[in-house]
Amino acid sequence: MNEKKKSKTRMPEWAPSNADMTYASRIVEGNKTQKNISSSSAKRGETSRKYDLDILVDGVLSCNRTTLSKAITLIESNSIRHIQHAQELIKRLIPYSGKSIRIGITGVPGAGKSTFIEAFGCSAIDQGHRVAVLAIDPSSTISKGSILGDKTRMEKLSRSQDSFIRPSPSSGILGGVARKTMETIIACEAAGYDVILIETVGVGQSEVTVRSLVDFFLLLQITGAGDELQGIKKGIIELADMIAINKADGDNLNKAELFKSELTRVLHFLQPVSEGWTPPVVTCSALHGTNIDHIWQIITDFRTHTNATGLFQKRRTAQKLEWFDSMLRDCIYNQFFNNEMFSQAYKQSRSAILDGTQTPAAAVTYLLELIKPTI
Numbered sequence: 001m002n003e004k005k006k007s008k009t010r011m012p013e014w015a016p017s018n019a020d021m022t023y024a025s026r027i028v029e030g031n032k033t034q035k036n037i038s039s040s041s042a043k044r045g046e047t048s049r050k051y052d053l054d055i056l057v058d059g060v061l062s063c064n065r066t067t068l069s070k071a072i073t074l075i076e077s078n079s080i081r082h083i084q085h086a087q088e089l090i091k092r093l094i095p096y097s098g099k100s101i102r103i104g105i106t107g108v109p110g111a112g113k114s115t116f117i118e119a120f121g122c123s124a125i126d127q128g129h130r131v132a133v134l135a136i137d138p139s140s141t142i143s144k145g146s147i148l149g150d151k152t153r154m155e156k157l158s159r160s161q162d163s164f165i166r167p168s169p170s171s172g173i174l175g176g177v178a179r180k181t182m183e184t185i186i187a188c189e190a191a192g193y194d195v196i197l198i199e200t201v202g203v204g205q206s207e208v209t210v211r212s213l214v215d216f217f218l219l220l221q222i223t224g225a226g227d228e229l230q231g232i233k234k235g236i237i238e239l240a241d242m243i244a245i246n247k248a249d250g251d252n253l254n255k256a257e258l259f260k261s262e263l264t265r266v267l268h269f270l271q272p273v274s275e276g277w278t279p280p281v282v283t284c285s286a287l288h289g290t291n292i293d294h295i296w297q298i299i300t301d302f303r304t305h306t307n308a309t310g311l312f313q314k315r316r317t318a319q320k321l322e323w324f325d326s327m328l329r330d331c332i333y334n335q336f337f338n339n340e341m342f343s344q345a346y347k348q349s350r351s352a353i354l355d356g357t358q359t360p361a362a363a364v365t366y367l368l369e370l371i372k373p374t375i
């Protein structure tokens with residue numbers, strides 16, 4: 001017993017050579033190895049992460065909007081550790097998701113998308129729905145302010161207890177936006193939102209991405225915005241399940257009706273994006289709330305129709321594949337760029353291409369060779 005006690009303390013090296021057991025200074029041996037310390041703190045880390053995850057899951061399922069925002073921030077992170085953490089979260093939320101109608105809303109800036117969402121969202125809430133609004137605006141990474149404008153347009157909606165409004169994912173890489181948006185949709189559905197509105201600004205690629213994530217795609221058009229400008233959006237017209245000509249009020253009413261006939265004619269010649277569904281063209285006024293309920297009725301009809309034909313489910317399955325592809329792209333991209341050696345070499349290659357000392361093709365070959373042993 002005494003031996004054991006002695007082995008735990010010893011005289012310091014600098015003690016006088018004649019010091020006996022009464023000498024007060026003693027060195028106490030540490031009783032834990034570094035290994036022990038790190039493994040126990042790792043365990044603590046594990047526990048707290050699990051605890052965090054439990055809090056996130058419980059908070060989302062009980063529709064705590066602050067927790068839902070935190071969950072979405074985790075989903076939007078580009079760090080590999082966070083992506084893994086987010087996947088654990090999503091795995092636990094998936095069983096509670098899916099029971100919503102996912103609606104994409106697109107149109108040129110100023111078409112009235114945010115005003116429309118305010119009117120449409122409030123009307124859905126009045127009918128007992130819970131509405132989540134997500135905005136995908138690639139330009140907001142540059143202007144950093146568009147959501148502020150949106151919030152003022154959605155004043156009534158944002159004040160409702162039954163709404164949740166979230167600006168664009170911060171990443172500028174569109175590929176990442178698909179994964180992040182899909183996972184955000186799942187989190188919102190798990191929180192009990194059954195109408196998901198996704199606003200996207202009409203700049204090409206973002207519409208194609210949003211189309212692949214939603215059940216119903218609504219295009220808002222306006223008259224007098226230069227039809228040539230909207231003309232380049234023929235590709236977008238082909239993606240739409242309905243076209244609503246907004247701002248059909250005041251002096252604009254007649255022009256809107258004329259535009260409606262013109263668009264109906266154009267649509268007649270196009271292949272509908274949803275099999276067996278001819279996209280209707282309607283006029284509306286988001287500002288005055290005209291025809292908003294009619295649009296809701298058309299979307300309800302669309303849901304009934306596509307449920308009966310099986311298209312609704314088919315589209316949901318396709319959305320899963322889109323999500324998978326987007327996540328794979330994200331992970332490969334992150335895997336490369338989180339590798340210090342690769343990201344240094346990438347920067348050097350960029351300079352070399354700018355200097356003219358390396359061609360892009362040679363740089364790609366070099367970078368792929370560099371990373372080869374790791375993949």
Ligand SMILES: Nc1nc2c(ncn2[C@@H]2O[C@H](COP(=O)(O)OP(=O)(O)O)[C@@H](O)[C@H]2O)c(=O)[nH]1
Nearest residue numbers: 109110111112113114115153246247285286287
């Ligand atoms: N007269 C009229 N103005 C509208 C209507 N909807 C939106 N606006 C106005 O159009 C402008 C742009 O609207 P906003 O919702 O921000 O468009 P977004 O860029 O597509 O989101 C705002 O000044 C709105 O008040 C409408 O139905 N009628």
Ligand SMILES: [Mg+2]
Nearest residue numbers: 113114150199
């Ligand atoms: Mg807007």
